[in-house]
Amino acid sequence: MNHAPVPTPHNGAKSGEIAKTVLMPGDPLRAKFIAETYLENPVCFNTVRNMFGYTGTYKGKQISVMGGGMGMPSIGIYSYELYHFYDVDNIIRIGSAGGISDNVHVRDVVIGMGASTNSNFASQYELPGTFAPIASYELLEKAVNAARSQNTNVVVGNILSSDIFYDDNKNSSNLWKKMGVLCVEMEAAALYMNAARAGKNALCILTISDHLYTGESLSAEDRQVSFREMMEIALELA
Structure with a gap:
């Protein structure tokens, strides 16, 4: 296998050092936690910008x-490079x-079947209409089956x-809620679009860390280590 360096300023991995399936938390410390907690013989392949990456x-x-x-520009860069430069x-x-x-609560697991967005990310494709970013069905089906085998209840549906x-439009959440959107995050739509364009697969699995209407919330430490x-x-999808 060719182990020559791959030309990207954002990832220090060489060709062959990244697996075909990559779990991507937003927080690099969560990536470190997962590698050290769950993976056998994890090897760190990236420390550029402290965006830790491990293979095991x-x-x-x-x-x-x-x-x-955090955000679609960030995951847009990293996922594009993984799909196109590292053959993920x-x-x-x-x-x-x-x-x-109202159907989701703090600590619930949500799987994003679709990802609505207020982002302009799709404009680069110059499509003659509105693109609907959706998960890869194969991964979605596997995730639901894995959750059932673990006796974990998951809510599957549309996310934002x-x-x-910090939204200046204080009514925006009410408008999305009326359309049945389950929760809000900041990355999945770009990931789903990058996957679609590359002919690859993507899925977003989320844990509700806070609720916009009930005021419930988890601490930063809980977010890092308690989303087991x-x-x-996700690990079952390898």
Whole structure:
């Protein structure tokens, strides 16, 4: 296998050092936690910008985990490079989200079947209409089956990938809620679009860390280390 360096300023890995399936939390410290907690013989392949990446094995299968940062521009860069420069086939985003729907609660696991967005990310494709970013069905089906085998209840549906954390429009969440959107995060739509354009696979699995309407929330430490159900579902997709 060719181990020559791959030309990207954002990832220090060489060709062959990243598995076909990559778990991508936003927080690089969560990537480090997953590697050290779940993977056998994890090897760090990236420390550029402290966006840690590791490759190891889980139940005998090779898998990588790497941080993706906050927001669609960040995950847009890292996922594009993994798909196009490192020949990755599957990226599973695992992250936190803010609950919108009355049907989700703090610590619930949500799987994004579709990712609505207020982002302009899709404009680059110059499509004659509105693109609907959706998960790869094969990964979605595997994730639901893995959750059932673990007796983890998951909520599957439409999520919102927002470019805005501090939204000046105080009514925006109410409008998305009326359309049945389950929760809000900031990355999945770009990941789904990059996967579609590359002919690859993507899925977003989330844990509700806070709820916009009930006021419930988890601490930063809980977000980093306590999302075990979500992590263990994602690891089964290797």
